Amino acid sequence: MGVLAPLYLAGLAALSLPLIFHLIRRTPRGRREFSSLMFLLPSPPRLTRRSRLDQILLLLLRLAALALLAFAFARPFLRESATLALEDLPARRVAILVDSSASMRRSDLWNQALSQVEKELTSLGPHDEVALYTFGDRLKTEVGFESGSDEVEAAGKRLDIVRASAKKLRPTWQGTDLAAALVEVARELDETSDVKQHSADPQVIVISDFQKSARLETLQGFEWPKRVQMVARPLVAKRTTNAAAQLLTSEEDSPLTDARVRVVNAANSKDEQFYVAWSGEGLKGQSSSETAVYVPAGQSRVVKLPRPEESLTADRIALRGDDDEFDNTFFAVPPRKQQITIVYFGDDAANDRQGQRYYLEIATSDDALRQVKIETSAASDRAKALTAQPPPHVAVVTTKLPSQVQASLKQFVESGGTLLMAPEDEEAAKDILSLVDDVELATKPVTADYLLLGEIDFSHSLFAPFANPRYSDFTKIHFWKHRSLTLKENSRTRVVAKFDSGEPAIIERAVGRGRVIVFASGWQPEESQLALSTKFVPMMGALLDMACGPSASLAGVAVGQTVDIASISADQPLVVHKPDGAEASIVRGAESFGEVDQPGVYEIRGGATPAFFAANLAAAESNTAPLELEKLEQLGVNMKTVLSRAARLDRIRQERDTELESRQKIWRWLLAGALGVLVLETLLAGLAARQITTAEALA
Secondary structure, three states, X not given: OEEXXXXXXXXXXXXXXXXXXXXXXXXXXXXXXXXXXXXXXXXXXXXXXXXXXOOHHHHHHHHHHHHHHHHHHOOEXXXXXXXXXXXXXXXXXXXXXXXXXXXXXXXXXXXXXXXXXXXXXXXXXXXXXXXXXEEOOOEEEEEOOOOOHHHHHHHOOHHHHHHHHHHOOOOOOOOOOHHHHHHHHHHHXXXXXXXXXXXXXXXXXXXXXXXXXXXXXXXXXXXXXOOOEEEEEEOOOOXXXXXXXXXXXXXXXXXXXXEEEEEEEOOOOOOOEEEEEEEOOOOOOOOOOOEXXXXXXXXXXXXXXXXXXXXXXXXXXXXXXXOOOOOOEEEOOOOOOEEEEEEEEOOOOOOOOOOHHHHHHHHHHOOOOEEEEEEOOOHHHHHHHHOOOOOOOEEEEXXXXXXXXXXXXHHHHHOOOEEEEOOOOHHHHOOHHHHOOOEEEOXXXXXXXXXXXXXXXXXXXXXXXXXXXXXXXXXXXXXXXOOOEEEOOOOOOEEXXXXXXXXXXXXXXXXXXXXXXXXXXXXXXXXXXXXXXXXXHHHHHHHHHHHHOOOOOOOOEEOOOOEEOOOOOOOOOEEEEXXXXXXXXXXXXXXXXXXXXXXXXXXXXXXXXXXXXXEEOOHHHHOOOEOOOHHHHHOOOOEOOOOOHHHHHHHHHHHHHHHHHHHHOHHHHHHHHHHHHHHHHHHHHHHHHHHHHHHHHHO
16 A cells, blocks of 8 residues: 555544544533522532543544545555566666867866766666767767677677777867757657667767857757757866967968967956967977967957067967966968079079069069079070979070970970060060960050050969059059060960050960960060069069969868868879878878868978968867856757656656556545545434433433
């Protein structure tokens, strides 16, 4: 026998009331006045016993009625003979989802996560199924529900496999996409439960620091399965102050000038004073030019960070002043000085101010990111200069060349070289026809005092530095002399710029793997004002970029993103050297690289020149303030608090007892019995009252 509401059994205390009422003796009901006793003093009777029980049957009936009512409200039921043990608990299908993003590197969060995984595994019952997942910006299955099922069932060691796999886990450098991981796991649990008709309750146990910047957008368009329940196990870091530095760059920023740095402070930080400085492997500690930044909690500040000459090779910005170092370094590819060789085929001397070589050397000598060497040779050795090892990057031709050198030039271009032709006269201009076969030289050039550039293709790499409207004005550059070029029909030669007369001023023709660029007018003062203008130096820099690749690095990415490598040309497979020394091969022809799994500077080898790119943590990963878990419920997630096995057993036992009681409904019979007893008591009480009245009447 059991009861659902034992508190109502306290009503049995009311059984004492009828007994008390029966024991209390009151003054007799009838009073008779006798005349003969009027003159006597009243004398109360002496009682040998204060009270005695009367009408015991009525007393018992009333006690029985109250007892039946108390038992009826207590909702009694008859227990079954079987007992409920821990093995009888319903099975669960549990997916343990561990946050392995970069923010889990804070404080002791990762140790807390592993301890929580062990606690969850210990609380599993013998019939529970379990799988282990990790997530950063993408979900990873560590131990699936179906992996190794036959071996596990035979050996009975599935929990040991999951436990061993959990011990091998390490936090990554990825961002946190909580919504995508939840959606994928919930969908998998729901689909497998429907297909295989699992009776086990599907649950997702999420072990995470639940940082505020975790992405939740995917949950907005997802209908959470009703059967799947999510259990949150939030982890709390012992230290809360966290800030991060980010380098701000734009097309106009120079790697040699002061850098603009944004410092972001988390909303729950307690400290507000931080310091940033250039740092790197080539420096002894941090740079001396450390900059202090005051940033209130939840805000950001942008400061200028000086870059002195000694920090030119620094490849990172270091921040200090917070509690955790996982995001205190922002990597940037340092400027690297290229060694470039230009062979110059002309008759003018290096100090001839009326020659083109003089201005070419000036334009390329003051480049902080390139060390340019201009070589000249005797007329008999010019062919050998093109086949030297390593071969030159650029060949500049201004004079007439013999046919043997012209053949060597063609081979040089076809093998990937860049040829710039700026013929000094009509005779030298005839060499253009040997390399660009769809161009003709006009016999009668247009006569004018001077020409201007009237139409410019700013999408071409040569004029890309001037694409901004502030720098695109070429109207102040006069051209006094030029060679008249015309293109044949269906020409494959590209016109980069035209004079205002409509004639081509600069043309480009791809030859093999290289290119030929022709200037119809020279840049020396005798023919034009180009060399004396502010456009000449960036134009030569753009030419070197075309020939040797830009001195700048590839675009920086966040950890986990892909890098575009389509601009890297190579005859052999590329090899990527990661910051930790590991190497990764790139399949030939691939246009992107996706194994960016750690912050730092990556080097890609195998192309004409090494290429570099920097990878950093996702900016949102530094916002470590806690997320309000109510947001998950607002997005439809079915959240639940998981009880211990003993608590689950008590709840299931109570549910079973409730079901038994609702099926037996003993309380109805108890109420019917109480009503019957009250009817009988009423009849007996009425009969007793009539007997007392009759006896008094006879007296």
